[in-house]
Each structure stands twice: as C-alpha cells, then as structure tokens.
Amino acid sequence: MVINNIAENTKKLGAKQTRGETRMNIIACYKIVPDEKDIQVRSDRSISIDKAEWVIGQYDLNAVEAAMQIYEAVGGKVTALSVGDRQLENSKLKKGVLSRGPQELFLVIDEALSGADTNLTARALAAAARKIGFDLIICGEGSQDLYSQQVGIQLGQILNVPTLNAVSRIVAENGKLIVERSLEDEVEVLEVSLPAVISVTTDINQPRIASMKDILAAGKKPVTQWSLADVGLNDANRRTEILYTLAPEQAERKRIILEGESEEVLDKFYELLRKAI
Amino acid sequence: MSSEIKVWIIAEKPQGTAELIAGAKNFTDNVTALVIGPQERAEQAVRLGAGKVYWLGEAGPGMMWEDYTDTILSLLQQENPALMLVHATKRGKLLAGRLAANLGTTVLTDVMELTWEVDRFKATRRVYGGSAVRQERALTGTTIATVGSGVFTPLPEEAGRTGTIIEVPFVEPKIRIKLVEKKKRETVSVNLPAAKRIVCVGRGLARQEDLGLVEELARLLEAEMACTRPIAEGLNWMPRERYIGVSGAMVKPDLYLALGVSGQIQHMVGANQSRTIAAVNTDKAAPIFNQADYGIVGDLKKIVPALIARFKAE
Ligand SMILES: Cc1cc2nc3c(=O)[nH]c(=O)nc-3n(C[C@H](O)[C@H](O)[C@H](O)COP(=O)(O)OP(=O)(O)OC[C@H]3O[C@@H](n4cnc5c(N)ncnc54)[C@H](O)[C@@H]3O)c2cc1C
Numbered sequence: 028m029v030i031n032n033i034a035e036n037t038k039k040l041g042a043k044q045t046r047g048e049t050r051m052n053i054i055a056c057y058k059i060v061p062d063e064k065d066i067q068v069r070s071d072r073s074i075s076i077d078k079a080e081w082v083i084g085q086y087d088l089n090a091v092e093a094a095m096q097i098y099e100a101v102g103g104k105v106t107a108l109s110v111g112d113r114q115l116e117n118s119k120l121k122k123g124v125l126s127r128g129p130q131e132l133f134l135v136i137d138e139a140l141s142g143a144d145t146n147l148t149a150r151a152l153a154a155a156a157r158k159i160g161f162d163l164i165i166c167g168e169g170s171q172d173l174y175s176q177q178v179g180i181q182l183g184q185i186l187n188v189p190t191l192n193a194v195s196r197i198v199a200e201n202g203k204l205i206v207e208r209s210l211e212d213e214v215e216v217l218e219v220s221l222p223a224v225i226s227v228t229t230d231i232n233q234p235r236i237a238s239m240k241d242i243l244a245a246g247k248k249p250v251t252q253w254s255l256a257d258v259g260l261n262d263a264n265r266r267t268e269i270l271y272t273l274a275p276e277q278a279e280r281k282r283i284i285l286e287g288e289s290e291e292v293l294d295k296f297y298e299l300l301r302k303a304i
Numbered sequence: 305m306s307s308e309i310k311v312w313i314i315a316e317k318p319q320g321t322a323e324l325i326a327g328a329k330n331f332t333d334n335v336t337a338l339v340i341g342p343q344e345r346a347e348q349a350v351r352l353g354a355g356k357v358y359w360l361g362e363a364g365p366g367m368m369w370e371d372y373t374d375t376i377l378s379l380l381q382q383e384n385p386a387l388m389l390v391h392a393t394k395r396g397k398l399l400a401g402r403l404a405a406n407l408g409t410t411v412l413t414d415v416m417e418l419t420w421e422v423d424r425f426k427a428t429r430r431v432y433g434g435s436a437v438r439q440e441r442a443l444t445g446t447t448i449a450t451v452g453s454g455v456f457t458p459l460p461e462e463a464g465r466t467g468t469i470i471e472v473p474f475v476e477p478k479i480r481i482k483l484v485e486k487k488k489r490e491t492v493s494v495n496l497p498a499a500k501r502i503v504c505v506g507r508g509l510a511r512q513e514d515l516g517l518v519e520e521l522a523r524l525l526e527a528e529m530a531c532t533r534p535i536a537e538g539l540n541w542m543p544r545e546r547y548i549g550v551s552g553a554m555v556k557p558d559l560y561l562a563l564g565v566s567g568q569i570q571h572m573v574g575a576n577q578s579r580t581i582a583a584v585n586t587d588k589a590a591p592i593f594n595q596a597d598y599g600i601v602g603d604l605k606k607i608v609p610a611l612i613a614r615f616k617a618e
Contacts, residue, residue: 063433063569064591074436145401146410172432174551175413180401189481190402193394205484210394212491215368218482230537266410270439272431280581284599286588288606296582296607297614299598303559303580304501304525 049202050103051162051221055094055129056152056179057087057109059120060172068274081114083123084171088234093197093227094165095128095235101199105129106159110151112141116252125245126237132248133159137255139263145173146266149181154258156186163204164224168192176226183224191219192226309420310383313354314338314376314399315391316369318345322458324389325352327451329459331420336385340372343469350467353459357469366483369395373402375475380407384445387425392450400450409444415451425449434550434573454497492543494528496553501527501561504548504575507534508564508585508604512541517608518563524615530555532571548574563604567592584608 061079068074094105107129109115115134125132135155140147156164164186166179176192183190195214196207208215209228219225237245255263283299285292309332313324321337328335337354339346346359358379360372380388380403390400392414404411412427416437419426426441427449442448496502503522509515522529529546536547548555549571560578564585565571572595575581583596584604593599600607 061432063435066432066435068435074432144410145413146404146408149405174433175411176397177401177404177411177413180398181405181410184402184405187479189479190398191481192398192401208394209489211489213489214487215483216485216487217368218484228537229533230540233538266408266444267412267440267442270426270441272436272438274436278576280595281597282594282599283597284588284593284601286601288602288610292600292602293607293610293614296598296600297611300559300561300582300611303582303598 049101049199051097051101051199052103052160053094053097053105054108054156054159054161054164055087055091055105056164056166056182057091057107057124058084058148058167058170058172058178059109059111059114059117060084060170063172072273072276074272074274081117081120082171083120084167086167086169086171086229088127088167089227089229089231090165090167091124091127091129092232092234094163096232097163097197097199098128103162104131106161107132108134108152108155108159110135110137110140110148110155111143112136112138118246121250122242122245123237125248125250126241127235128241130248132250133253134250135253135255135258137263139255142269144265144267145175145177145181147263149178149185150262151255151258151260152178152182153185154255154260155253156182158253158258162221164222166224166226168226168229179224179226186222186224189219189223190225191217191223193228194225195228195231197225197227197231308332308334309387310334310336310385311387311389312336312338312380312385313389313391314340314396316340316393316395317391318348319458320391320393320396320453321345321349322352323453323456324391324451325349325354326459327418327456328387328389329353330418330456331387338376338379340369346469348461350469351461351463351465353462353465355467357467358472359469360472361474368481368483370398370402371477371480372474373399374477375472377403377406378475379472380446386447388446388448390448390450392452396450400448404448407444407446407448409442409446409448412440412442412447412449415449416455418449418451430550430573433568433570435569490543492545494543494545496528496530496546496548496555499528499530499555499557501525501559502530502548502555502557502575502578503527503561503563504530504532504565505535505542505563506532506565506571507539508566509535509541510605512539514605515541517605517612521608521612521615524612525559525561527557527559527561532565550574562592562596563608565592566590567595 065079169176337349556577
C-alpha cells in the first residue's frame with residue numbers, strides 16, 4: 028500500500044531525528060449504527076431496527092482519518108477500537124474500518140453493551156484503551172445514531188487525561204499536540220500534553236476512500252475480540268433508563284412530482300410555487 | 305412548583321443563562337445560577353430569577369472557561385442538586401461530560417422537553433438523526449442535562465427580585481490545557497426559524513459559482529438562503545448559521561424550496577414543519593420527493609434560470 032510506504036519513510040525519518048520520541052500510539056474509536064434509512068415505523072409509532080443494515084458512523088471516519096494523518100506524519104501505530112454488541116462481528120464492517128488504514132482492530136463485544144448509554148460506552152472504551160495502551164485517542168464528533176457528542180469527553184475524564192471536543196486541526200510536535208478548537212464564535216489554539224483524548228469536527232478532513240487493494244489487505248490485519256470481563260469491567264449498569272422511542276407524527280405531503288425540463292413542465296412547476304407563496 | 309428540588313444552571317452567554325433560569329423555574333423556586341464573568345452578570349442572574357448565584361469570577365487572559373470544571377465539581381459534590389442544566393454550546397458539552405464522568409453518571413443531551421415525576425427528571429431528545437424521539441431518565445443522584453437555545457423562553461428581568469451572590473474561590477484544575485491563542489470567528493446573524501420563505505441548496509450544486517444564480521432566485525422570492533450541513537461544513541460555501549437540520553436550524557416557513565438536496569432524515573427533520581415543501585433534484589429516486597408537496601426531476605442549473613425568468617416576468 029502506498030499509504031504505508033509513505034508512512035514507513037516518515038517513521039524512519041522521525042525516528043532518526045528524535046530517537047523515536049515523536050512516534051505515537053493512536054487509538055481511533057468508532058461506533059457502528061443501524062442505517063436510519065432502514066428504520067421502520069410501526070402503526071403505534073414505535074420503531075424497528077430489525078431490518079436495518081449496520082454501517083460505520085459517518086463522523087467516526089473523520090476520527091480514523093485524523094489518526095492516520097498523524098501517523099503518516101510522525102510514525103507509530105493506529106489501532107481501531109469499538110465496543111458494542113454482536114453486530115460488531117460483521118466482517119464487512121471490520122474490513123470497512125481496517126481498509127481505511129489502521130493496522131490493528133480491537134473489539135469489546137458483550138450483550139451488556141447493546142444500546143449502552145454514553146457513560147457505559149466510555150467506561151468500556153476506557154477499560155479497553157488501558158489494556159491496549161495509547162498516547163492519543165481520537166473520537167468523532169458524535170455518533171450517527173444518537174449524536175450525544177459525549178463519549179470522547181467522558182472517556183478522557185475517566186482516563187484522567189486532557190480531553191477536548193470540537194478539534195478542527197491537529198499538529199503533533201515534540202511529543203505534544205497543538206490543536207485548533209472551533210467553537211461557536213471563536214477558534215482556540217491549544218497546547219495539549221499527551222496522553223490525551225480528542226474529539227474531532229466533521230470538517231477536519233476528508234476521509235479517504237478505500238481501494239479494492241486496501242479492502243483485501245484489511246482482511247489480513249489482526250483483530251482481537253474481548254468481552255467486558257476480559258477488559259476487567261464488572262459494572263455494566265446503565266446510568267439511564269429509556270422510557271420510550273417513538274417516531275414523530277409526519278405531515279401528509281401532496282407528492283406531485285413532475286418530470287422533464289420542457290417549457291410546459293417548467294410553467295406548471297412555477298405555477299405550483301407561485302400558489303405556495 | 306416546589307422549593308425542595310434544587311436546580312442549578314450554567315451557560316457561557318447571558319442569553320443562555322436567562323433561558324436556563326426560566327427553564328429551572330418550571331420546577332422549583334430553588335434555582336442556583338453559576339456565573340463565570342463580570343459581577344454584573346451575577347447580578348443580572350438574580351434579576352432573571354436565580355435565588356442564589358455562585359459567582360466564580362472572571363476568566364483571566366490565559367484561561368479557558370472549562371478550567372472551572374474542578375471548581376464546579378466540588379460545589380456539586382457538596383450540595384448534590386437534583387438537576388444541573390448546562391447550555392449546549394461546545395464548551396457546555398465539554399463541561400457537562402467531564403462533570404458527569406467525575407460523578408459517575410451520564411449526560412442527558414440536547415433536551416427538548418423536561419418533566420419531573422415523583423423523584424426523577426425525564427427528558428426527551430431526538431435519536432436516529434431525527435427519525436424518532438426518545439424519553440429517558442437518569443438513574444443517578446444529580447441529573448446532568450444539556451439544553452440548546454430556544455427550548456426555554458427567558459423571563460423578563462425584574463429589579464425587584466432578590467437573591468444571594470456567593471463568591472466562590474477558584475479550584476486549581478488537576479489537568480491543564482495551555483491556551484496559546486484565541487481567534488475571533490466570523491459569524492453571521494440570521495433568523496432562519498422566523499423566515500417565511502427559504503431556498504435551500506445541497507450538494508447538487510456542483511460549483512460554488514452557481515450560488516449567485518440561486519441567490520438571485522431567493523431575492524425574487526424574498527426568501528432566506530439556507531443549505532445542508534455538508535455545504536456549510538466541509539465545503540464551507542455558506543456560513544454554519546445557515547444550515548438546516550437536526551444539528552442546525554429548525555425552520556417552519558410557508559415555502560421551503562430544496563435545490564439539489566437528497567432529503568436525508570438529519571436534514572429533513574429541520575424542514576418538515578414547513579407548510580409547503582418543493583424540491584428540484586436530478587434523481588427521481590431521491591428521498592426528498594417522498595417528503596415534498598411539489599417536485600421536479602431535473603437539473604437545477606436549467607430549472608433555476610427558468611424559474612428566475614418566470615418570476616422576473618411577473
Ligand atoms: C449525526 C449527523 C448529523 C447530521 N446533521 C445534519 C444536519 O443537521 N443537516 C444536514 O443537512 N445534514 C446533516 N447530516 C448529514 C446528512 O446525513 C446528509 O449527509 C446531508 O444532509 C446530505 O446533504 P445533501 O443533500 O446536500 O447532499 P447529498 O446527499 O450528496 O445530495 C445531493 C443531491 O443532489 C442531487 N443532484 C446532483 N446534481 C444535481 C443537479 N445538477 N440538479 C439537481 N439535483 C442534483 C443528487 O441527486 C442528490 O440527491 C448529519 C449527519 C450525521 C451523521
């Protein structure tokens with residue numbers, strides 16, 4: 028893989044200049060989610076995800092990409108990590124994340140993690156991260172399904188290391204990070220010591236598209252599967268209880284769809300718009 | 305209302321403080337506001353209805369707002385309020401998450417509605433990109449919840465309100481992040497929720513140059529310009545304040561005209577309260593057509609100029 032060759036070179040350079048001090052062990056966290064397009068609404072407005080295809084959260088790909096870019100700059104290693112239920116065993120999804128660059132994958136799979144709240148997810152990730160070892164953990168802005176934007180933050184605090192959200196730029200230098208943090212009306216430039224946990228914005232990078240070769244290579248990368256007991260997490264209790272999940276009432280729409288770009292069709296569309304204003 | 309439940313609030317900005325105090329007063333007279341900023345803001349919190357204000361002082365030049373996390377944590381641990389409302393800005397989310405992790409609890413995020421029943425707070429929020437609404441409750445001591453702008457309406461300031469202001473000494477953070485520099489970011493002020501007509505562009509707009517054309521149509525329609533999230537974040541063709549959706553603005557105009565918008569749930573949940581939804585999209589199978597009143601399957605680069613010509617001819 029071209030990506031790895033470049034990285035190998037950078038790694039050697041970096042190692043020579045600083046005797047390996049700048050190389051980083053990076054963990055990129057991701058969550059798999061039911062594709063919301065496949066969610067079915069029952070007549071009582073309750074929802075079913077039984078028929079949904081599972082996908083890697085859109086914004087977690089930014090976390091993986093951010094990890095890869097740091098690795099390509101300073102060397103070290105990128106490990107992907109996810110915690111959840113048996114849906115994680117899906118081999119297409121394992122290849123999906125590994126084909127984007129990480130050298131190794133760790134999964135904590137336990138039925139107790141099915142639909143976990145942010146606290147339990149963060150505690151499970153923390154337990155696994157301690158076992159793997161890390162200089163830096165990168166999370167996405169928020170999960171595609173629940174989008175609480177909390178797991179990265181809580182994870183950092185549980186691990187008792189510096190933790191930041193909204194990071195839109197990362198430069199690794201001399202064993203620490205200079206980051207930009209995009210807030211509502213200002214951008215902060217911050218110096219973060221390592222180890223640290225960082226959640227990145229959705230526009231920090233454009234996640235790479237895996238080639239066929241990357242996907243084939245992904246199948247050969249090491250995958251380790253743990254249970255909660257394996258990572259030493261005994262308390263799998265939730266801090267929240269879900270009372271209901273219901274689809275909102277939808278307004279009926281007219282669904283008058285015109286086809287073609289002829290003058291008559293355009294006249295008709297214009298008339299419809301005129302009547303609406 | 306009860307005066308037994310203790311509810312605390314914190315927000316970065318005065319508007320957030322005003323909204324959260326009003327929200328807290330739905331449940332109790334016992335509202336405590338935590339204020340970081342000039343003393344005047346602490347006094348204002350009293351006029352807005354806080355019976356007690358913990359005034360944490362003003363952040364010095366090299367300090368981050370979040371450096372107060374340990375100070376706030378020690379207050380929380382001493383007094384165990386039933387609820388801590390945090391305004392859902394980026395900083396607010398970081399603060400809420402760090403407090404929750406320290407207290408061994410979770411955060412109820414982006415709360416739309418909050419109710420108190422027997423001995424617990426229940427909160428609703430959107431899940432699955434807006435496909436559903438979920439109600440949950442926290443099972444631990446202090447419930448920590450983040451609430452965005454617009455959920456609660458501030459009470460008018462009243463000079464007659466009384467309250468105590470208590471100055472709180474700063475607790476040195478255990479973990480420090482060094483602030484190197486702060487840069488102002490350009491923001492635009494636009495009130496999309498109040499717009500009567502909206503023209504919204506999506507990634508179907510292939511080139512930024514074509515925005516001019518859409519702007520001309522918007523002018524003729526006396527409509528506000530809006531966009532999908534990738535146009536504002538990623539492509540950066542339009543300011544963030546103009547994107548509609550679950551993580552952006554929620555709108556309800558008379559006419560919402562979508563140009564080159566696929567109609568993903570995360571976007572549509574922000575627009576589906578519109579009276580009329582119209583869409584232009586080259587893909588007959590685009591999900592937006594299932595959620596539109598009027599649609600035309602075609603290229604926006606042809607259809608927009610044709611509409612401009614017709615509206616101009618009026
Ligand atoms: C947690 C989370 C939160 C999100 N929050 C939001 C949010 O708040 N708001 C939001 O908008 N998105 C949000 N998204 C992103 C959302 O899922 C979609 O990716 C996004 O809305 C798609 O934007 P789009 O319609 O512009 O682009 P696309 O989905 O790429 O659609 C472009 C459309 O343009 C059509 N097209 C192409 N060429 C032409 C042409 N010449 N003329 C006419 N039509 C053309 C195509 O057929 C296509 O349907 C969120 C995603 C996640 C995971």
